[in-house]
Amino acid sequence: MRRRLVVAITPLLVLLMLGVLVPTAGTVAERHTATLVADRLSDASRFSVLAHTALTGGTELRAELVRLYAELDEYADLYDTPMWFLDREQLVLHATDGSPPPEQAEARLTGVLAGQLPPVERTVWPWRGEPELIVTPVGRDSQVVAALVLAVPTDSVRAEILGDWALLGGLFALVAALAVWLVGPMTRWILRPVADLERSAAAVRAGQLDTRAAPDSGPPELRNLTAGFNDMVEAVRRTIERQQRFVADAAHQLRNPIASVRLSVENLEPHLASDPDARGAYSDAVDDLDRMSTVLSSMLAATAVADRPASAGRVGDALGHRTETWRAVAEQAGMTFADDLAGTATRVREPTGGLAATVDELVANAVRLSRGSSLTVRGRPNGSGYRIEVVDDGRGLDEEGRRRATERFWRSPHDQNVAGTGLGLAIVAQVLDDAGGSLELTGTPGGGLTAVVRVPPP
Secondary structure, rough: OOHHHHHHHHHHHHHHHHHHHHHHHHHHHHHHHHHHHHHHHHHHHHHHHHHHHOOOOOHHHHHHHHHHHHHHHHHHHHHHHOOEEOOOOEEEEEEEEOOOHHHHHHHHHHHOOOOOOOOOOOOOOOOOOEEEEEEEEEEEEOEEEEEEEEEEHHHHHHHHHHHHHHHHHHHHHHHHHHHHHHHHHHHHHHHHHHHHHHHHHHHHOOOOOOOOOOOOOOHHHHHHHHHHHHHHHHHHHHHHHHHHHHHHHHHHHHHHHHHHHHHHHHHHHHOOOOOHHHHHHHHHHHHHHHHHHHHHHHHHHHHHHHHHHOOOEEEEHHHOOOHHHHHHHHHHOOOOEEEOOOOOOOOEEEEOOHHHHHHHHHHHHHHHHHOOOEEEEEEEOOOOEEEEEEEEEEOOOOOHHHOOOOOOOOOOOHHOOOOOOHHHHHHHHHHHHHHHEEEEEEEEOOOOOOEEEEOOOO
């Protein structure tokens, strides 16, 4: 989560800095352009005064113009700046390099000779190599008699702009690196309680109800959330412990009265004589008491299983050599057995009580209830988890039966007289769900029942 938060914040910081850097870079270019134009406008204004004096100099017109042209040539050579002196008809009176004025200056010349103010010069950018054109009128007040055009080279200005931009870029990179460097510790501090909560929640889900998150780190809002989480876990732990103690105590307390009732019933057997009805009632009473004892034992076993937390390990280590036990159980019931377990090095999160105990219950159910002739246990990696199937070819269950088979104390109509409590599949489904896995019952093609166990990665 911290990585995602850093990735989300960093572009925003970069955009914020670019929002400052780009206008600043534009301002730098405009400042250098203004300095260049101001310097050359000052020179152009001086030449404008000289040109106006030369044009209005009377008998000395020729000499004044010669001196003006000489100064223009000298200036052009010194500053590598071509210049053009034009009259009101845009006829070139003098060109320092002998070439016609640039076409881009025509529109400006027209406006200036018509008495309009010179247009604002364009900003010099490092990628624009053409010279900066400066057009200045020659005249007094609104009487324009000629114009001067300067093609100012921008090489030095572009180099200065690039230098300033490089400095700005370096400062930007330094600030950006510092900001990104600070984002890491800040997000780590902010998200430390979240990571701790995630670890604690995973531990609680695995059955470790004594886990608590550290309430003294991170922002106040997250510290309050952590304290609330700890209070919630404590309340859940107390509730579960009360329930487990109640079930265990109730089961223990009921076992003695049931055993006493059974003894009393058995003591009645010698007094039943040969009355068939009495014998039948006696047998039913004994069976009911046995069933009640089995239910109490299952409740105690379920409570014991719930007390054991889930664990993680390899499938092969979890199952061990249970296939031999399953084979013996199946063959004892007259069923052929086959196993096909692949990828047993896959690490998974085992349900409480262990993965082997889960499969044991499914195998026992298939042997005891299916009345089939064959039993197969196969397993394959399923994504990053593992999938185990216990397949029989017996009479199976209909859709309603498969749906209700994991309900507590539910028994199939044709299994009412078969030993069992109706808690086995309910416990298996519960412990798998607690571990993040699942139990699914489907029909076997050709007849029978397939129990599918999915266990997640650790």
